[in-house]
Amino acid sequence: MTVQGLGAVLKILKILEELETEKAQNRGQSQGAEDLINILSSKVPKPIKKSRKKVSSYHRKYSAEFKKLAPKFKKKNGSWKKDGFKRCAAAARKKARR
Secondary structure, three states, X not given: OOOOOHHHHHHHHHHHHHHHHHHHHOOOOOOOXXXXXXXXXXXXXXXXXXXXXXXXXXXXXXXXXXHHHHHHHEOOOOOEOOOHXXXXXXXXXXXXXX
């Protein structure tokens, strides 16, 4: 079970309290650093990975056309000409629709 935000912080605090009580019970026994790392890593919640939205075929075509057309609407120094980005995007949309 994974928790995000304030819930995750509270869960970690609870885990730390449990570890302190276990440590108090095992005063006579010494735990190595590896044991402590194993205990902490097993109890820490894993973050949720969001899945990415699938790229549509139109967007792939548009992206490719935009990259092909961009140099025609840019200056020699690489900056956009006047209304260059807008005109490049419009031309890329027009070609992607075909």
